[in-house]
Amino acid sequence: MDQQQSRGRTPRRADLGSDQQLSSKVAAYVREGIMVGQFRAGEYVRTERLADELGVSPTPVREALMLLGSEGSVKWEPRKGYRVVPLTLQDVRDLFQVQAHIAGELAFRAASKLSDEAMNELEELQRLLEKAEEQQDYDLLDALNHKVHSRINKASNSGRLVTLLNTTVGYVPLRYLSAIQGWAEASVHDHQPILVALRNRDADTARKAMHEHIDHVGQLLVEHLVNNQVLADDAAVHEPA
Structure with a gap:
């Protein structure tokens, strides 16, 4: 049992309100997810799946992944998509x-x-x-x-x-x-x-x-x-x- 389960705490739900660009909020969601292992190193972040999970259209997800790619959090691989860069x-x-x-x-x-x-x-x-x-x-x-x-x-x-x-x-x-x-x-x-x-x-x-x-x-x-x-x-x- 991990620490989160043993203490009975769960992370707060992501708030994707409209007070800022959706793409920025999606990027923050993925950025945090990478930090805590929700998105594991080496796995691909699938645009459609993430859009469905967050209840948004694919467009802000694509924009978010491009932003994260510029930061070095994910890496674009032709014909495969965006792959999570290992966190050290x-x-x-x-x-x-x-x-x-x-x-x-x-x-x-x-x-x-x-x-x-x-x-x-x-x-x-x-x-x-x-x-x-x-x-x-x-x-x-x-x-x-x-x-x-x-x-x-x-x-x-x-x-x-x-x-x-x-x-x-x-x-x-x-x-x-x-x-x-x-x-x-x-x-x-x-x-x-x-x-x-x-x-x-x-x-x-x-x-x-x-x-x-x-x-x-x-x-x-x-x-x-x-x-x-x-x-x-x-x-x-x-x-x-």
Whole structure:
């Protein structure tokens, strides 16, 4: 029995609403699916099958696969279709190293800009987050976790840097995080030193605490992917053909 089954958690359902291009949402769905092994390395992503699964026409699926191909997540093979590119341990570590660096810098900048009122609101969100974890309401925990990070990032007044962070977050399987052993607990315990540092206007400590939090979440995801045999061997993937 895998960790997701043992904890009784399931990923959130994909939301393919109309507030952004369908192709982008389909791409996000496949990107997350590759990260967690829903789409396995080497298998072909069939356009018609995926369109039926998501309840969309084949056109946004084709557009999404073209986008993913430009990113290197899938590879086009003539007369065969798009094939999933292996995901390696180094790929995941690189992703979270970049994310931790940017998120840490945003926390550093936010420390001098958050008002007392904003800090009160952050601490209230954290209190609600902790209650959600106690009640095992993981959908609510996900939403509150997003709000905590979003408000810190917005307070940094660094829009371009936030955009870069959101690009890296786009590769993280957000719908699956609550199914990963230790993630909910990390959101409860790792946030505390971040908020204390922000309350004290201690920018250096806020950056360090945020960096450690993101790194911790990345390690939890790596352990989950290793246990579920999702990751490919780095040497095998990159050795000359």
